[in-house]
Amino acid sequence: MxxxxxxxxxxxxxxxxxxxxxxxxxxxxxxxxxxxxxxxxxxxxxxxxxxxxxxxxxxxxxxxxxxxxxxxxxxxxxxxxxxxxxxxxxxxxxxxxxxxxxxxxxxxxxxxxxxxxxxxxxxxxxxxxxxxxxxxxxxxxxxxxxxxxxxxxxxxxxxxxxxxxxxxxxxxxxxxxxxxxxxxxxxxxxxxxxxxxxxxxxxxxxxxxxxxxxxxxxxxxxxxxNNFTRQRFDIFQALDEVEALFAARPDVRARHYVWFLAFKLDILNWISWNLQPELHPEFIRRIEQNLAGYGDQDYLAAYLQDKQTAVLSLYLRHNAGSVLAPPRQAA
The missing domain is CATH 3.90.550.10 (Spore Coat Polysaccharide Biosynthesis Protein SpsA; Chain A)
Structure with missing residues (x-):
């Protein structure tokens, strides 16, 4: 059929x-x-x-x-x-x-x-x-x-x-x-x-x-x-749209937000590694702004499921440059 x-x-x-x-x-x-x-x-x-x-x-x-x-x-x-x-x-x-x-x-x-x-x-x-x-x-x-x-x-x-x-x-x-x-x-x-x-x-x-x-x-x-120009900053709109999805479903957020944190860590690190070096400082600032909503309840729920992801996400919120790979093109 x-x-x-x-x-x-x-x-x-x-x-x-x-x-x-x-x-x-x-x-x-x-x-x-x-x-x-x-x-x-x-x-x-x-x-x-x-x-x-x-x-x-x-x-x-x-x-x-x-x-x-x-x-x-x-x-x-x-x-x-x-x-x-x-x-x-x-x-x-x-x-x-x-x-x-x-x-x-x-x-x-x-x-x-x-x-x-x-x-x-x-x-x-x-x-x-x-x-x-x-x-x-x-x-x-x-x-x-x-x-x-x-x-x-x-x-x-x-x-x-x-x-x-x-x-x-x-x-x-x-x-x-x-x-x-x-x-x-x-x-x-x-x-x-x-x-x-x-x-x-x-x-x-x-x-x-x-x-x-x-x-x-x-x-x-x-x-x-394969484009790592400023256009790559579209990731923040995409992540914000997913954040809204979690905000509308508190029950889902409590159980599965830790996976979104892991996803963020992975994709943001990949972009950081490939991004044009001159864009990197702004990229780091945008990441810290994006993680501003990562609060205590999110941290505690994530910590019970995946301690490493919970802690790294906290660093990402306050000092993203210490967590992410520097641009390889800068070497």
Whole structure:
């Protein structure tokens, strides 16, 4: 049965879309694939329009202004009609039958979200590398050798600290439309909030122990993920949006805020290490401002769960420069 909506944000992606659409449409479970053209200056819309003439399963949504991948994903989510939602980037490489496999897993388990394994590649012809080390370790701890595990957030809270990729998750559309899922309008880190929203609002989480996609990581500055200019300060808006999510759910904050602190420590250290050196002093000030809301109750709750994270977060609040790695480019 065709039940899954696939959403692809696209900006100047004309050379990638034929391959992406062919791989998506080879899955019988796909009801529709919605390509959201983010005001491309190439022939992206023409490529998609040609596909819409071939099959009603392809739909084109045009953004009124260039707003970034997050806004495009949100527009696709709002336009979707499927029972399940899957967000794919135009340059990433689905393995054969990936969406069918993920759709079967979420339908079988009744989970709100099912996450699955991925690989890392430089291009379609390069060797496949394992998942990010943090994801590999968490996956092994939570899933082990089980082909498919279903658990609640209290049991599997460590899943919150996995990398905030949108393309290794399939989600229940009605559940997340009802609770207001969106992707941030920031140029970078636009998937941080959605990652936390999805897991914090999940009643049941499925972990599918299958490698279903290869993420293409372009070298240099070919991707926004490799951009460490002032644009990287978008992280603070993304973190503030997650803070608001916790503020609205005190019960969830008491149990799971420690994982958000761990996530902050990891991502802020990564940015600090890669950031342009001249931006570092301002970055440190912004971190200390961001941690100003880390109060005594948060510290005590975190200390009972993970002493190291609780203490390091306290240092991060008062003297971030003593905790984070200096910019490597400064050496």
């Amino acid at each position: 065709s039940v899954t909506s696939v959403i692809i944000p696209a900006y100047n992606a004309c050379q990638k879309l034929d391959r992406a659409l062919q791989s998506v449409l080879s899955n019988d479970s796909v009801l529709e694939v919605i390509v959201v053209d983010d005001c491309s200056t190439d022939s992206t819309s023409d490529v998609v329009s040609a596909w819409t003439m071939r099959t009603p399963r392809v739909r084109l949504v045009r953004q009124p202004a260039n707003g970034g991948a997050g806004a495009a994903r949100t527009a696709g989510l709002q336009a979707s009609r499927g029972r399940y939602l899957y967000f794919l980037d135009a340059d990433d490489l689905l393995l054969p039958g990936a969406i069918d496999t993920a759709t079967e897993a979420i339908a079988q388990t009744g989970a709100d979200v099912v996450a699955f394994r991925y690989g890392l590649v430089e291009d379609a012809m390069s060797p496949v590398h394992p998942m990010q080390p943090i994801d590999t370790n968490i996956w092994s701890a939570l899933c082990g050798a089980s082909p498919l595990r279903v658990l609640g957030l209290d049991e599997g809270g460590r899943i919150l600290t996995t990398v905030n990729y949108p393309w290794n998750k399939i989600i229940d559309a009605a559940h997340y439309k009802a609770n207001g899922l969106y992707f941030s309008n920031t140029r970078v880190h636009n998937d941080v909030y959605a990652h936390w929203h999805i897991y914090l609002n999940a009643r049941r989480i499925g972990l599918l122990n299958r490698h279903l996609i290869n993420h293409v990581g372009a070298p240099g500055n070919a991707q926004l993920s």
